[in-house]
Amino acid sequence: MVSASSLLLPSSVRDLASCVSDGAVRVACTNPASTLVTASSAASSSPATLAFTTTYHATPLSPSSRPLLLRLTWSHSPVGPPTLSFAGPTASSPAVHLRRRKGTHSLPSDDDQQQPPLAFFWDLTAAKYAAATSPEPVSGFYFVAVANAEVVLAVGDLAAEFVKTKFEGQIPKARFLPVSRADRVVASPNAMHTARVRFAEGAPEHEVSVGCATTSGGGEELWVSVDGKRAVHARRLRWNFRGNQTVFVDGAPVDVLWDLHSWWFRDPPGCAVVMLRARSALESRLWLEEEAAAPGFALVVQAIKTPP
Incomplete structure (x- = not known):
């Protein structure tokens, strides 16, 4: 790790x-x-803000699961609305650019890097922003990541409702906290x-x-x-x-x-x-x-x- x-x-x-x-x-x-x-x-x-990157430290409930570092980057797009990127828990994990406003994606496990399989879900179709210059939404969205049958990251005001509906309240939730925020501005x-x-x-x-x-x-x-x-x-x-x-x-x-x-x-x-x-x-x-x-x-x- x-x-x-x-x-x-x-x-x-x-x-x-x-x-x-x-x-x-x-x-x-x-x-x-x-x-x-x-x-x-x-x-x-x-x-002018180019991008916000927040790194989260997730501690799964399972004692056999290692802590994870997960990164979300909100950035301006040259054309169209702001975009979202997600990077997994290892230095070699490439950033996944989520170009659609709503969808699901998965990352396979990597035994060499001790990376578990990850699935994540997002919906930005109703996202609201504090200002036109900010690429980071303040409401109307969710981003949820799941690893080893645990929610390891849930961001956005609609995240809790999505988890409840998607998993019928039968999935544990890891402890996750933001550990850094990097703002890139002009x-x-x-x-x-x-x-x-x-x-x-x-x-x-x-x-x-x-x-x-x-x-x-x-x-x-x-x-x-x-x-x-x-x-x-x-x-x-x-x-x-x-x-x-x-x-x-x-x-x-x-x-x-x-x-x-x-x-x-x-x-x-x-x-x-x-x-x-x-x-x-x-x-x-x-x-x-x-x-x-x-x-x-x-x-x-x-x-x-x-x-x-």
């Missing part, structure tokens, strides 16, 4: 680990006294991207905003806010293009890392990467192997200057 950490972190963020030491981590608190961040004061536009230097996430199971949902702005003096700055309260503010980005800081959300540590080197210095420009990752314990240290083996939830924002 592929490790959780290898799926959570894009290569640009993994490379960042070798450039930032634990001793460089700074600590801040997101409290009511923090500076409020608004679109008018720090960023003037919202970036952004200008004065843009703000917002996502709603939970950093731990049962924790409150938070609105996380990532923005890049040009100051009145012509410099650039990066900021990250949680629920409208500024948590990270990095200035003079052409010098501070890589860095990390630890903030506290719900009393627990969340590591914030950024890497804008290829955004500024590569021709053609690469992507800017900002990651927020919940740490599993207050006393744990960033990038230790045991921390990477069981990471907390991670939000990764990858911004590019021009669409592919």
